[in-house]
Amino acid sequence: EVLLVESGGGLVHPGGSLRLSCEASGFDFTWYWMSWVRQAPGKGLEWVATIRQDGSEQYYVDSVRGRFTISSDDAKNSLYLQMNSLTVEDTAIYYCASLRFEAFAVWGQGTLVTVSS
């Protein structure tokens, strides 16, 4: 079974940091570009970041560039999102997703990040 499982969410103060993880199983992780997509409470979907299969290229939405870093570890079949200088606007459910045919074909269940004082 193809599966993505996120972890690492929680409550953090404004200005703080958090590292999200996403473990893949049931497919060859190294074949696919991977992304993070977030959803603020009661709001729509927002693409956050994408990484090439080999980790050589990373792309970010303007609002997180310079604060967030996407990375991957093929040996652990895992995707990461290091989030620094968090603001209340970063409060959201964060989903990892694998890209196939230029679409987000497989999604994890999401992990909630709450930024609050």
Next chain:
Amino acid sequence: DIQMTQSPSSLSASIGDGVTITCRASQNIATYVNWYQQRPGKAPKLLIYSASTLQSGVPSRFSGSGSGTDFTLTISSLQPEDFATYYCQQSYSTPMYTFGQGTKLEIK
């Protein structure tokens, strides 16, 4: 940046009805549009990619069409499990993406 505008924002329909959701891109994006369904409390699910290709396992009552700037998602005969929120997403500017704001489909 490419903007994706969905209409309507919400829609009420009955079991068995057919419905159409529209998505308009701010520039020509050929057929680089995907559609997702999200049920409450769940992760999104890919329904259609490349404007009209049905994802494996998705019922045939779902269909997509369009090219250029105007795209539609049609559900031919609504089932109880279809009441959800639907999003379009452009992949023309890959590997950077944008979603529409969503269309909430509710039971009348």
